[in-house]
Amino acid sequence: MKTEKIVLSFIATILGLLVAGVAFFLFSAKETTPPKTKATSTVSPTPTALPSISLTLSQPKDEEVVNKKTITVSGKTRSDAVVVILTNGIESVIAPTISGDFSAQITISNGQNIIEVVAVAADGETKSIKKTVTYSEEEF
Amino acid sequence: MKKIIIIGILNIFLVSLFSLLFTNNAYSQTITQGIKEQLITNIASRVAQLRLVEKRGIIGTVTNATNTQITILDIQNNTRFVDVDELTKFSSPKLKTAYGISDITKGTTLGILGLYNKESRRILARFVNVVSVPIVVRGGVAAVDDKNFTVDIVTIDDKKLIIDIGYTTTTYSYTSSGGYIKSGFSKIKEGYSIITVGSLDPKNENKISATRVVIFPEIPYIQKTQSQNSSSQK
Numbered sequence: 001m002k003t004e005k006i007v008l009s010f011i012a013t014i015l016g017l018l019v020a021g022v023a024f025f026l027f028s029a030k031e032t033t034p035p036k037t038k039a040t041s042t043v044s045p046t047p048t049a050l051p052s053i054s055l056t057l058s059q060p061k062d063e064e065v066v067n068k069k070t071i072t073v074s075g076k077t078r079s080d081a082v083v084v085i086l087t088n089g090i091e092s093v094i095a096p097t098i099s100g101d102f103s104a105q106i107t108i109s110n111g112q113n114i115i116e117v118v119a120v121a122a123d124g125e126t127k128s129i130k131k132t133v134t135y136s137e138e139e140f
Numbered sequence: 141m142k143k144i145i146i147i148g149i150l151n152i153f154l155v156s157l158f159s160l161l162f163t164n165n166a167y168s169q170t171i172t173q174g175i176k177e178q179l180i181t182n183i184a185s186r187v188a189q190l191r192l193v194e195k196r197g198i199i200g201t202v203t204n205a206t207n208t209q210i211t212i213l214d215i216q217n218n219t220r221f222v223d224v225d226e227l228t229k230f231s232s233p234k235l236k237t238a239y240g241i242s243d244i245t246k247g248t249t250l251g252i253l254g255l256y257n258k259e260s261r262r263i264l265a266r267f268v269n270v271v272s273v274p275i276v277v278r279g280g281v282a283a284v285d286d287k288n289f290t291v292d293i294v295t296i297d298d299k300k301l302i303i304d305i306g307y308t309t310t311t312y313s314y315t316s317s318g319g320y321i322k323s324g325f326s327k328i329k330e331g332y333s334i335i336t337v338g339s340l341d342p343k344n345e346n347k348i349s350a351t352r353v354v355i356f357p358e359i360p361y362i363q364k365t366q367s368q369n370s371s372s373q374k
Binding site for chain 2: 015016062063065084088091093095111114116118120121123126130133134136138140
């Protein structure tokens with residue numbers, strides 16, 4: 001009698017679990033989960049024929065507003081090039097390192113300043129980048 | 141026997157009930173997690189919105205101006221829309237009288253400082269000033285006129301310009317051995333690479349009054365120009 005009770009209880013437990021499982025499956029099947037948005041990655045087109053002289057500026061940021069008159073101009077070009085940094089009032093000429101990196105501290109004027117960086121390669125080829133940097137202490 | 145069957149049915153009912161309660165709880169936890177994630181996304185989106193506006197300063201030439209908006213062509217040749225309101229301050233260094241939006245004409249070069257909205261890509265101007273931007277010319281020396289103190293140059297886009305070297309023009313020279321040193325008009329020779337900063341002569345659009353000149357005696361420009369011409373002819 002006791003064994004019968006145990007077996008019956010075991011079978012009832014299994015059946016109970018099955019009923020609960022089926023009920024949950026039916027319940028969750030009704031719910032539609034919104035599709036997860038996939039992270040999109042933009043693939044830039046493969047650059048065609050690179051120019052023989054390259055010039056990139058890491059600093060300053062274009063259209064940046066600063067509250068200090070001395071700013072850093074840094075970037076990368078061909079190692080044999082000469083870099084000329086022209087601002088509203090002064091120019092500075094520097095030679096990049098063997099790896100082509102260059103950096104210089106320049107003083108800017110009040111208001112908007114156009115900073116033009118020109119790289120002149122040994123073969124005469126030039127490339128330039130213009131950036132606007134504004135000196136202002138105005139709060140708005 | 142009847143008793144055992146009743147106990148069995150009761151057991152099935154109880155186990156089903158407890159299992160359902162447990163799974164439901166787990167499911168509601170998943171839903172709560174979903175709401176939590178949604179809230180985080182919403183908060184992040186609001187924070188991003190607040191960060192949409194930043195201070196920016198631009199320079200450009202006016203292409204159109206109304207009472208509330210100025211359209212300019214910036215130094216990268218992009219069309220920019222600038223909004224003006226009652227808080228926008230206008231100034232022109234050449235004028236002693238008050239300067240306002242109605243004084244802005246097509247072709248004027250303006251320096252604009254304001255709040256840039258990254259979403260609308262418009263600037264709400266706070267300060268609008270009339271500025272003069274110097275011209276930077278790169279090229280090679282084609283001829284030197286000792287009598288008139290002018291230098292004919294060929295620019296990188298094959299334009300021929302006359303550079304007027306005055307008393308106030310500062311001339312520098314750069315060589316790998318000598319570095320960056322002060323130079324003069326007499327040191328400018330045909331074939332040198334040259335960078336000139338100045339302003340356009342109002343009487344002659346092909347003439348530039350130089351304020352600064354940098355010459356590169358070691359970098360022959362003419363050869364480069366010739367090779368470019370010959371390759372373009374092909």
